[in-house]
Amino acid sequence: MENDASAVIDAKPPQSLTDPLTDPFTPPADSSLWRTNFLLGAATASYQIEGAATEDGRLPSIWDTFSATPGKVLAGDTGALACDHYHRWEEDVNLLAGLGLEAYRLSTAWPRVMDENGAPNHKGLDFYKRLLGRLKEKGISTFVTLYHWDLPQHLEDRGGWLNRDTAYRFADYADLMSRELHGLVDAWATLNEPWCSAYLGYGNGHHAPGLANGRFATQAMHHLLLAHGLAIPVLHANDPRSLKGLVANVGRGTPNSESAGDRRAAELYEVQHNAWILDPLFKGEYPQDLVELWPGTEPLVLEGDMQTIAAPLDFLGINYYFRTSLASDGAHGFRDVPLEGVERTQMGWEVYPDGLRDLLIGFKETYANLPPIYITENGMASNDEVVDGRVEDTQRISFLKRHLAAVDQAIKAGVDVRGYFLWSLMDNFEWAFGYERRFGIVHIDYATQKRTIKRSAELVAKFLKDRNARAQ
Template sequence: MANDASAVSDARSPAVSNDKLADPFTPPADSSLWRKNFLLGAATASYQIEGAVDEDGRLPSIWDTFSAKPGKVLAGDTGAVACDHYHRWEADVDMLASLGLEGYRLSIAWPRVKDAAGLPNRKGLDFYKRLLNRLKEKGITTFVTLYHWDLPQHLEDRGGWLNRDTAYRFADYADLMSRELAGTVDAWATLNEPWCSAYLGYGNGHHAPGLADGRFATQAMHHLLLAHGLALPVLRANDPASQKGIVANIGRGTANSASAADQRAAHLFEVQHNAWILDPLLKGAYPQDLFELWPGTEPLVLDGDMQTISAPLDFLGINYYFRTNVASDGAHGFRDVPLEGVERTQMGWEVYPDGLRDLLTGFKSTYHNLPPIYITENGMASDDKVIDGHVDDTQRISFLKLHLAAVNQAIKAGVDIRGYFLWSLMDNFEWAFGYERRFGVVHVDYSTQKRTIKRSAELVAKFLKERKARV
């Protein structure tokens, strides 16, 4: 889940107009979403749902350490219990299947499957084997992310992503997992949102491990992307039948005025959010505009690194949530200028589906080797409550309908998009915002762990049932 606000933010969602209560979810008849081969699923991440942080040999992660520090996470929340998925996974898979969702994107907790000496932790590996085997039994397509931010703390103690050796340790981890889980994974993603890992973790300190230095951010990014590149040939060798890719969060930046300075600011925003990751992956070089924005932060790049990083991908995962309106800061960068009178979510993020369409079509023009795309995360947080056994998450229903329409527009414009994953399957630990912000299509009562299917999930299930009946 992409998250670039500080832990102390307390934005609230606006009231939703009654006319949206009648807004159906079902896409129009000419929508590409009716295609039989368009995958519709839901996503989660290990630290956000599993809990059981000290069971069966799991080691501490940087998020265990970070969330234990006062003031780092809203209300002092941690992922120690989360959704207790580690113990409730069978029921959660049954719930996923009952909704008719065709795909499930999950991540593996690196600290759960290897010990500090780099040896396999069999109890942790067995957990994921049981989970993936059950998903395959249910006929659910499996997308597995190797790194969704929970770096083992013992690696952070040796420098984390600032240490080039971590990239090689990641390749070792990818080797173990792809040997152990070969045949149960349809698609491997090496990293989730390296922008968040590098910038929020090492650039501004809002995420684990909580460091704040521009030079740290660019060097951490380089090592993250190097880790991705080193892992790809290992995954291909061990599990040749699966797809291999990476997941990037993208941001739409719009200019506050038509002035050249503000237009440049919007360009630099998108360089920092998008080209910083996509250019090395798809062009084999970092965008030089990035170092105009952050002078003197060029990472140490060794011979052969960029060739490793830019190896061909089978797919590119795209996570999108909102746009940012910016103006020139009067120097070399940009500043946020929040727009008034726009719809916002519980996170304070603007609902702007056109940004997803515009970015996707822009990528098609910019990157002539753009691989097939899956929207691996899209969704919104709202202050959902169970009333008489039901959750009527009206704003989310509208959000999903609008963003799926934007995806359809991008497909009609020629972008090869093959699937869409809701973020998230269920409410969970929302990183620096703890448990207050609810992104799930299934409500979780954290005091009882009761799951309640929201109206949005019911409508998605209804659509999938209708689509299946048409085939």
């Protein structure tokens, strides 16, 4: 998920949201969510939950290196153990099945399945085969993301995403995984949130590998998108029956005032957050406004690159979390203006469900070739505690209900949205914020690894049970 430390401010939700709510998750009778072909699932990522960072031939990733660097991650936390999913995957699959969730989005760890020479690591591959096989036995649809930020450190040592060769190594990785996991994957996503990989990793240094240079960000983005484009035909060749797509995090920007400067600032924010990725995918070009934002940072683009990047997709994954209020910076960019008196999450992010609806409708109007959409991440962090064996995450319940209503509104406006994945199945390693921020619908006691189902998960399960009964 997008996770920029600069976005965090001290804020608490309105008191009204801490009051008990009666069965707040049940959608209205005319909601599109009652359709049995609308997938409802949960998502995780390899480095955030797996642990076992040095077991069975797994190599170091850039996040192992970054989190072990003093001052980079809150409290010095690392993903070395995380949720110990590598050893507890059977328990976690049973959790998914017990809640009645219909789909599971996970990522595979590149450093776990290949050595430095590109040869397969069969112990790592066997882990994913067992996991995906059990999910299929349980009737759970499998959405697999190939890259959720854990680049092998040996590739970063050769330049990482600044090195064009990394895109070709990614295609090799996609080839291996789609051959080995053929038939076990319902949908492949090449990349998760290339905006975060490029901008937070290479533009401002808040994420691994911790570099901070505007030209680095645009070049890294180009190589990430090139890697995506090179992988798509490989996935089609090796696993033709699966869906192929990419997951993008998107941001809603609104002007802080009606001035022309603030309106332009909001437009430029959405260019940087959304069009930077979506225009190459669906128009075959980078937005011209990027030059206004970042003059002199144009990436090196070789002949044929943009056609490769714009390969047709079966789906687009959308990750959405918050809205940002923007004002002109007095030059050619924008600055954030935090609004007062609004509901915020533990991350300090504003809760703004209308932003999801507005973005989905806007994308449909902007991109004539937009494929079907899955909301591949949506959720919130809260400071959840287990009290008498229960976790009453009331704000999350309200958050989910309102964002699912926004998805329903987009569907009724003609947007082809086919599913929704809660972020996240379980509390986990939240990147630069370590283990302090809890996004899960299942609570993790990191000292004991005990899993406790939160009230939000109970209500999701109840809805799915009611929907199944209604369909019979």
